Amino acid sequence: MPLVSPRNKQKPPLFISSDVFKRPAWGSNHPLAIPRQSAMLDLLEMLNWTGPGNSKVCQAAGRDTLVRFHKPAYVEAFWQADAKGKVSQADRQKYQLGTMENPIFPGLFERAATTVGGSILAAKLAGERRIVFHPSGGTHHGRPDRASGFCYFNDPVFAILTLLDQGCTRIAYVDVDAHHGDGVQDAFTDEPRVRCISVHEENRWPHSGTIDDHGNGLAYNFPTPRAVGDNAYGDLISTQVLPLIREFEPEAIVITFGADALDADPLSAMGLSNSCLLQTCVQLCDLAPAAVVLGGGGYNPWTTARLWAAFWGLISNQDVHINLPEPARKMLKSLACDLIDPEDMQPEWTTTLLDPLP
Numbered sequence: 001m002p003l004v005s006p007r008n009k010q011k012p013p014l015f016i017s018s019d020v021f022k023r024p025a026w027g028s029n030h031p032l033a034i035p036r037q038s039a040m041l042d043l044l045e046m047l048n049w050t051g052p053g054n055s056k057v058c059q060a061a062g063r064d065t066l067v068r069f070h071k072p073a074y075v076e077a078f079w080q081a082d083a084k085g086k087v088s089q090a091d092r093q094k095y096q097l098g099t100m101e102n103p104i105f106p107g108l109f110e111r112a113a114t115t116v117g118g119s120i121l122a123a124k125l126a127g128e129r130r131i132v133f134h135p136s137g138g139t140h141h142g143r144p145d146r147a148s149g150f151c152y153f154n155d156p157v158f159a160i161l162t163l164l165d166q167g168c169t170r171i172a173y174v175d176v177d178a179h180h181g182d183g184v185q186d187a188f189t190d191e192p193r194v195r196c197i198s199v200h201e202e203n204r205w206p207h208s209g210t211i212d213d214h215g216n217g218l219a220y221n222f223p224t225p226r227a228v229g230d231n232a233y234g235d236l237i238s239t240q241v242l243p244l245i246r247e248f249e250p251e252a253i254v255i256t257f258g259a260d261a262l263d264a265d266p267l268s269a270m271g272l273s274n275s276c277l278l279q280t281c282v283q284l285c286d287l288a289p290a291a292v293v294l295g296g297g298g299y300n301p302w303t304t305a306r307l308w309a310a311f312w313g314l315i316s317n318q319d320v321h322i323n324l325p326e327p328a329r330k331m332l333k334s335l336a337c338d339l340i341d342p343e344d345m346q347p348e349w350t351t352t353l354l355d356p357l358p
Contacts, residue, residue, distance in 0.1 A: 003275060003278055003279055003282070003314060003320065003354075004279070004282060005282065005314055005315060005317060006131060006282050006285045006286055006291075006314075006315055007286055010128070010129040010130065010289070011128050011129055011130040012054065012130065012316070013054065013130055013131040013132065013133060013312075013315045013316055014054060014055065014056055014122075014125050014130065014131075014132045014133070015044075015050050015054055015055040015056070015132075015133050015134075015312055015316075016055070016056050016057075016058050016118045016121055016122050016125075016132060016133065016134035016136075016137075017041060017050075017055065017057065017058070017118070017134070017135070017136060018057055018058050018059075018114050018118065018136070019057075020060075020107070020110060020111050020114045021037040021038070021041065021111070021114075021136045022037065022038045022041055023107060023111070025105060025107070025108070025111060026103065026105060027103055027105045029100075030100075030103060030150075031150070031266070031267060031299045031339065032150055032299070034299065034300075034301040034335075034336075034337050034339075035301055035335055036259075036298055036299075036301045036304040036305055037135070037136055039301055039302075039304075039305040039331065039332065039335055040135060040304070040305040040308045040309050042331055043305055043306075043309045043328055043331070043332070044309055044312060046325065046327050046328045046331065047309070047313070047318070047322075047324075047325075047328065049309075049312060049313055049316060049318050050312070054316060056121060056125065058114060058117045058118035058121045058122075058134070059114065059117045059121075060110050060113035060114040060116075060117050061113045061114075061116040061117040061120060061153075061158070062113075063075055063079065065116070065117075065120070065158075066113065066116065066153060068158075068161065069144055069153075069154060069157050069158065069161065069187065070142075070144050070145070070153060070154075071144050071145040073145075074095055074144070074145045074146060077091045077094075077095050077097065078095065078097060078109060078112075078147075078152060079109055081097050081098060081104050082104065082107075082108050082109035082110075083109075085104065085106070086098070086104065087104055094146070095145070095146045095147060096146045096147045096148060097146075097147055097152075099147075101147075101148075101149065101150065102147035102148070102150065102151075102152065108152070112139070112152040112153045113153065114136075115136055115137055115139055115153065115155045116153050116155045116158050118134045118136060118137055118155070119134055119137045119155035119156065119158050119159040119162075119292070119294060120158050120159065120162050121134075122134040122137070122159060122292045122294075123158075123159040123160075123162035123163050123166075123252075123254070123292050124162060124166070126163075126252065126290040126291055126292045127163065127166045127168075127252070127290050128290075129289045129290055130290070130291075131285050131291040131292075131293060131315050132291070132292055132293070133293045133308075133311065133312055133315065134292070134293070134294050134295070135257075135293075135294070135295035135308040135311075135312075136295055137155045137156065137159070137256075137294030137295055137296075138155070138156065138177065138256045138257065138258060138294035138295040138296030138297070139151035139152065139153060139154060139155050139156070139296075140154065140156050140175060140177065140181040140182075140183050140184050140256050140296060141154070141179070141181075141182060141183045141206065142154030142155075142157075142183050143183055143186075144187075148183065148206075149179065149205070149206060151183065154183045154184065154187065155294065156173065156175075156181070156183075156184045156254055156256055156294055157183070157184055157187045157188075159254050159292045159294065160173060160184070160187075160188065160194055160254055163252045163254070163290070163292075164193060164194075168193070168251045168252045168290075169193050169251065170193060170195070170248055170249060170250045170251050170252075171193060171194045171195070171250055171251065171252050171253070171254065172194075172195050172197065172245050172248055172250035172252075172253045172254070172287070172288065173188070173194060173195065173196045173197065173253075173254045173255075173256075174197045174198075174199075174241070174245065174253060174254070174255050174256075174284050175196075175197070175198040175199070175200070175255075175256040175258075175296075176199050176200075176255065176256065176257060176258060176261060176277065176280060176281070176284075177198075177200060177256050177257075177258025177260060177261065177296040177297045178200055178201045178204060178258060178260040178261045178265065178267070178268035178270055178297060179200055179201070179204055179205060179206065179258070179260070179268070179297060180198050180200045180204075180206055180208050180209030180221065180223075181196065181198045181200070181209070181256055182206050182208045182209065184196060184256075185198065185209070185215055185219045185221075186215070188218070189215040189216045189218065189219065190216055190218075191218070192218065194218065195218055195219075195220070195244075195245075195248050195250070196215070196218065196219040196220070197219070197220045197221075197222070197241060197244065197245065198219075198220075198221050198222070199222045199224065199233075199236065199237070199241060200221075200222075200223060200224070200261075201223065201224055201225075201226065201228075201261070201268050201269065201270050202223030202224060202225060202226075203223075204268060209221040209223060210223060211223060220244060222236060222240065222241065224236065224270060226269040226270070226271075227269055227270070227271045228270050228271065228272070229271055229272070230272055230273055230275075230276040233270070233272055233276060233280075234276060234279075234280075237280050237283065242283060242284075242287070245284070245287045246287060250287060250288040251288060251289065251290065252288050252289070252290035252291070252292070253284060253285065253287055253288040253290070253291050253292070254291075254292045254294070255281060255284055255285070255291065255292070255293045255294065256294050256295075256296045257277075257281050257293050257294060257295060257296060257307075257308075257311065258295070258296030258297035258298060259277075259295070259296070259297065259298030259300075259303060259304035259307045259308065260296070260297035260298050260299060260304075261277060262274055262277065262298075262300070262303045262304075262307060263303070263355070264300055264303055264340070264344060264346070265297075265298065265299055265300050265303065265304075266299050266300060266337075266339035266340065267297070267299045267339075268297075273355040273356075273357070274303065274306060274307045274310060274353075274354060274355045275354055275355060275357065277307060278307070278310055278311055278314060281293060281311060282314065282315070285315070293311070295308060299337075299339060300337065300339070300340055301335050301337050302332060302335060302337075302340075302345075302349035302350070303349065305332070306349065306352075306353050306354075309353060310353040310354060313353065320353050320354060321352075321353075321354060322352070322353070323351060323352060324350070324351055324352060324353070329350050329351060332349065332350040333350045
């Protein structure tokens, strides 16, 4: 089945980013210490798919904004840890900062705050009845009082809060990251205006989001088996997820579009092609007049950069079926990732955006 672009949006899509996300981050020996954001942004520039006419630069959210969801003591401790470049033992234990999972590295607070600023801007612009794509967002594990799962602030929460501020009374949050969107579900467990839906791999960290986990009755979780594959995944989306959202009739939808559900991601085993995940996200975007699409997980730099570049190409009416030009191929061939063995590299990772059809 050919990929189909989204429909029924009154205004053209917008892309949200910042040069902050091109900077080296995460130090070393961390699953996110890979050039996934920079590779995706470079790829879009090389294809001439982004520019002043369709892109917006986001700014860091201020501390007064961050404390709307996060505890002031946590925001202060995080700011101090970033400024000093170190964390006290007490703060490390209390706020989970400076751990192997959530390390401190130069520029971290600005990066995390800019992620939030991007999601707030995306939600404001999506309210004009359009799709807004902020691929550096999707830090869905962040907790009010601590970091969790590589996530320091929870930018999807701020996107939803912004839509609520704009008067939305029915917001669907849909998380297709391979890991359960626990932080967002818990943030809105008592908010009847928000319906949280997560499709993720079962028995995968954070080991929540079981099929019978409905929060306080407003959440729906669909754990999938390992190696679920395109066909079974597509059936799940078509027969259970899409009808559930249509019944809710959302005025806006926020999607965490993690790339870790793709085949060859080192931190999950769902085994999806990017065409399957792309079409899923397009189908979701079509269910509400306003759509915010965020990034999320993705620990293979080639598959992650290609997915998000292809999604932007698809919603902005570019030819996603192209063979990549030589500069783009050269850039992709120059990437490195300790989590991917050379013999597992696939030819399409450096030559095209789309995976071969099964």
